[in-house]
Amino acid sequence: MHYSVKAVLSVVAFASLLPLTACGGGGDGGTAPQSNSGGTATPPAVVAPTSVTPVTSVPAPTYATPALSSAFSALNSVRGKMGVGLLRQDTILDTAADNHITYAKANNITMHTETQALTGFTGATPYDQVVAAGGSKAQWIGQVMGHAGFTDGAECVGNFLGSVYHLQAVTSNQETIGVAFRDSYCVINFGITTGANGSGYGLPQWGGQQMATNAVAYYPVDNATVVGSFNPASESPNPAPDVAMAGTPIMFRMSAPQGSDVVTVSSFTLVGPSGAAVPARVLVPIAAKSGSMTGAVADANLYAGVVFLLPTQPLVAGLHTVTFSGARNGVAVSRSWSFTAI
Structure with a gap:
């Protein structure tokens, strides 16, 4: 059963909180580090990590129920x-x-x-x-x-x-x-x-766990079994006010920690159990609109590295195949995978 949820997650905008870039000054660009009066080289400053690679293990939780x-x-x-x-x-x-x-x-x-x-x-x-x-x-x-x-x-x-x-x-x-x-x-x-x-x-898109720049993530994942319907009005904000009942939202994402990073879409399709294409709309970040396929809908609530395929009707039960073609910062990327709707 799919229940209604009314909720909004705050997202930090790049426009208001771009990462600061440190600017080193005074160097001549080519000399080796100088020794101090005691003859010991000055150690380099410790630089804090800007992100970590996605972790694959964490301590067991301590929840009581x-x-x-x-x-x-x-x-x-x-x-x-x-x-x-x-x-x-x-x-x-x-x-x-x-x-x-x-x-x-x-x-x-x-x-x-x-x-x-x-x-x-x-x-x-x-x-x-x-x-x-x-x-x-x-x-x-x-x-x-x-x-x-x-x-x-x-x-x-x-x-x-x-x-x-x-x-x-x-x-x-x-x-x-x-x-x-x-x-x-x-x-x-x-x-x-x-x-x-x-x-x-809010959650900035820099820092935290960052995938490699050529890595992709998507949901539903390979061979997943998911509910085939989604009520857009159950989410706030509503991603499709003109659609009474949609199909399972399909997300494709890549790392986009810099304000200039963008994922664009050339083609994003879904084929149902009968082999016919499922009617759907493509949602892209505002910055990706100009570089994406005709008909892509700019959505101000999407992160720079995230795009969606939203079926405009509930999915029939059975195996569905997704095919994505696009680019991250102009570098081509494509994937195809399948999931089952119930």
């Missing part, structure tokens, strides 16, 4: 298959997420932000909520949230995966995760610390 551990395991299972890196549990993010459920339930609200005058307030934004719970200020914090008839955390994660903006958010470059699930509320916090180059509410 299967409902919580199932969310952690379900999301990491998909992230591992995609190659975007596993997430490690951060118990402070867990606490902040649970505190936010207390606030949301007390005020009958499904929003990421909090109002100080209301019961259960801990912080105005998810970042403030994490800091109030004892978290480091030197990180970025993002959040997804749902309020529906979920039976466990895995079902909540499955709902996020079967969407557009939440799918791109939960499979991005974050490193840490905090989960809370109770009273039909599901809140998941994410953190980025490596190469953060700032801090606050």
Whole structure:
């Protein structure tokens, strides 16, 4: 069953938070390092990493209930298959997420932000909520949230995966995760610390776990079995207000940590069990519109390295084959894979 989720994940815009570039001065461009008066060469400055490669193992989580551990395991299972890196549990993010459920339930609200005058307030934004719970200020914090008839955390994660903006958010470059699930509320916090180059509410596309520039990730993954329908109105913002019921959103993504990085689309198609093409629209970031296929729809809510194929009708049951052709920064890339809709 596919439940409705009303949620928005904050995303840091490149325009407002471009990474700073250090400028070395005073060098002559060719001489060796000079010794100090004691005859010992001056050691080079330690440079903090700007990102890490996607990790393939993390410590086992310490969640007390299967409902919580199932969310952690379900999301990491998909992230591992995609190659975007596993997430490690951060118990402070867990606490902040649970505190936010207390606030949301007390005020009958499904929003990421909090109002100080209301019961259960801990912080105005998810970042403030994490800091109030004892978290480091030197990180970025993002959040997804749902309020529906979920039976466990895995079902909540499955709902996020079967969407557009939440799918791109939960499979991005974050490193840490905090989960809370109770009273039909599901809140998941994410953190980025490596190469953060700032801090606050939202997930920047620099830092964190970065795939190689020639690596690709997509969802549904190879040979996955997924629900074949998606209600665009169940997601906020709505990715297709003119479509009453769509098919499974299909995402293709590549690393895009620099403001100039862009993934464009030449062709993005889906063929159903009968061998016929499935009616669909292609969603691309604004910067990718001019370099992409005719008919591609520019979407301001997409990350620079993410594009979507959104079927404009529910998928029939059976095997579906996706074919993508495009480019990252002008370098051609193509993939074909299959999944089963139910």
